[in-house]
Amino acid sequence: MTNGPLDEQQLWSAFQSGNEDAYTSLYRLHVKAMYRYGMSLVSVSEAFVFDCIHDVFTEIWVKRERLSIPENVRYYLLKSLKVRIIHLLQRQEKPHSSLTREEFDDLWSEPSIDELYVQKEEAENRQEMMRKLIALLPHRQQEAIRLRFTENMDYQEIGNILDVNRQSAQNLVYRAVQKLREWLI
Amino acid sequence: MNTDYTNFGTIDLATDEAFLRHYLSSTSESEHFWNNWLLNNPGKIAEWEEARKLVEAVQLGLTDYTRTYLSKEAEEELLKRIRETNYLEEIRQAKVIPATIWKQSRLLAACIALAVIGLGYWLSLYSISGDSIYQQQTSELRNTLIEQVNSQKEPKLIYLPDSSEVLLFPASKMSYPTTYGNDNRNVYLTGKAVFDVRKNPERPFLVYANEIITKVLGTRFEVSAFEKDKDVVVKVQSGQVSVYQEKEYVNSPNPSSEKAGVLLMPNQQVIFKRTGEQFNKTLVEKPALLLTPTTDQFVYDETPVTQVLKNVGAAYGVDIVFSNELLQSCDLTANLAEEPLRGKLDIICRSIGATYEIVDAQIIITAKGCSNTKN
Known part of the structure; x- marks a missing residue:
């Protein structure tokens, strides 16, 4: 990784204070990882993965002032993406799957x-x-x-x-x- | 790094947190640690080497995953969408009473302030000059809309997901839901735009613009609905279009029932008077030919005027109403190819001593008839 965690945390706090450039940089740093991880979870629908990435980024923008600075931004974003994907999938198909x-x-x-x-x-x-x-x-x-x-x-x-x-x-x-x-x- | 590595095997090493951190993103500190470690544990060099190869192999196997390709275009497109959502959200929040006021609401004074702000907000919803209809319509769907704004001086061409085209004019805004094309084709407009709609009889295309809704199946038409204008104008270039008042359309009890609307054909337009809530159907200012003319079209040589009028009416897709009986002995010799519709009508009418007027998007010819000059 070219960006050390320190730089990323500085970016994160800049984004939290409303800096759109910092927000865009965070997007560019992590969107590829989010995409590949999302696609590895639900490979059937690229559009669905895009929607979920969209939701993660718009949500952190709205909540930016209330967020804490994650120690590992990539982890935080991937975790949020998975939560979002699972949330939407569960809403779509009511759980009749008996197997965990x-x-x-x-x-x-x-x-x-x-x-x-x-x-x-x-x-x-x-x-x-x-x-x-x-x-x-x-x-x-x-x-x-x-x-x-x-x-x-x-x-x-x-x-x-x-x-x-x-x-x-x-x-x-x-x-x-x-x-x-x-x-x- | 206080792990006891004495009993570590290859797999222990290959999955060890510190080992992997060093392998994946080494620092001078980790470099130092593992160099020392190797010096102090010469018996473990083989394991260390094998662990390194094993990690390398796993990474090799994950190459496809690591390189999952996301195109630059897709990346930019998604960023644009995210920004648009954020933008809409901020507009929406700016309208809403700030959360901090809620927190103080135990105080009576704050309650009064709240009531006043609330009243102001409520009033603005209902006053024509206040909060725009467009904002009301789009704020209800805030998170699921894609907005296009044209703040440039030139019209901007926008492609919708079903490849319908929208030419958005300056100072105009348009939104459509992210679900566009799935279960609806709804578009919200403030300002002016020309729509070229892909035919899809199963999913009507609806344009919400100020107080009216324009519904089409597939056609080309223009909607002009600026917030400040007194009228909303819909002009049809091809196909058929129905126009409704939004409240009538939405409040209609049965979705499939006949709704009171205005049906427009090509070259027709409707002007909706926002104050009187009235539709006024008429011909567009400069009607266009529906088909490309053949070379000798509109060249007449002692042609019966009834035939000329039928010919012109068909070419522009307009109804021309006249009395066959009165015009039966009139004929015309003229080349009207270069004239626009009104020019053609002027010449025809002058040559037979008639007049025309446009009523309800029809052309009515009033004539006295032609005396038979060949007697």
């Missing part, structure tokens, strides 16, 4: 040796292979490693986003990395 996501992950079955072999053989290069192997992980583990390895969030923050405690968040990442290593050997 944790339960769903428990039902996840380990790919067979053959399946692994096919994925590894079919990949044209190492990047492709790694992408396919990651796609075989349970969804929450995938989300956790995206947040850990791309968005560089700490386990406490990942836990907050995934609604689990710090230790569970670390376990998710640990299990994902463990599996990947196992599959690679």
Whole structure:
């Protein structure tokens, strides 16, 4: 990251006092991460992801004077985005899903040796292979490693986003990395 | 960094907070720490190296995610939308009684002040010169509107999501809901605009402008509704347009029932008198040809005038009312190709000693008839 946390916090407080340039800078710094993270959660509708990013930014503008300065702006924005996405999705389809996501992950079955072999053989290069192997992980583990390895969030923050405690968040990442290593050997 | 690393394996390292922080965004401090660590733990070099490779592999696998492409255009478009919402929200908040007054409302004095402000606000809603109709209409939908403002000197072309086009004139504002095209095609206007509407019979296109609503299925027309003007004018260039008074349209008990409105055809316009709440339908100032004329159109050589009038009426899409009987012996030799509609009518009428007037968007010819000169 080119901008250290200090700069971002200065930007944030400038935005809070109504500075539109600072607000725009924050948008430009984080919109790509919000977009990719949003799309990884609901890949079916780009327009929906745009709407949710729109809502997050307009809401912080309205509430700017009442907000505190987040320690990690990216974490704060991604968390807000996820809350918004889930809020809208829940409003859209009334919950008749009886499975929670944790339960769903428990039902996840380990790919067979053959399946692994096919994925590894079919990949044209190492990047492709790694992408396919990651796609075989349970969804929450995938989300956790995206947040850990791309968005560089700490386990406490990942836990907050995934609604689990710090230790569970670390376990998710640990299990994902463990599996990947196992599959690679 | 007080973690005890003595029993750390490769995966412990690869998922360790400090290790990852160093790997993803190293600082001179973390550099120093891990260099020292490696010096003090020579037995762990292999694990350290493997952990680094493992993280590298995971990152490689996340490349597609990391590089998820957001186009510059989409980024700008979204920023514009966000700003517009913020702008609308601020206008809305400026109208609302500040929250601080509420906090003091235990004081009687504040209560009175509140009542006075409230009354002022209430009055402004109902006075013609006060709070604009446009603001009332759009403030109800505040968070879900996209607003376009033309503060430039030139008209500005705007594309709506269904690719209908709007030419927004200077000093004019237009809003439409973010849901435009899904369940409605509603547009709010203050000022002047020409609309070129994509045909979609299932979703009528509605323009709310001052006290009137213009409803179309797909056509080209102009609405002029400036806040300060006494009239609202709707001119039709092609297709059919219905115009209603907003209160009649909205209060109509049955959505599919016939509503009292004015139907406009091409080259017709309606002027709504805002004070008397009256519609006045007439022809536009300069009616335009509906189709591109063929080369010898409007060139007449001893052509019966009844046929000339039918021909002209059809070309401009206007009703010309005349008596077949009286005009049966009149004919005309003239080239009217260069004349506008009124010029054509002038020449025709002069040549047969008739007059014309425009009543309710129709042209009425009053003639005495032609004496048979060939007797």
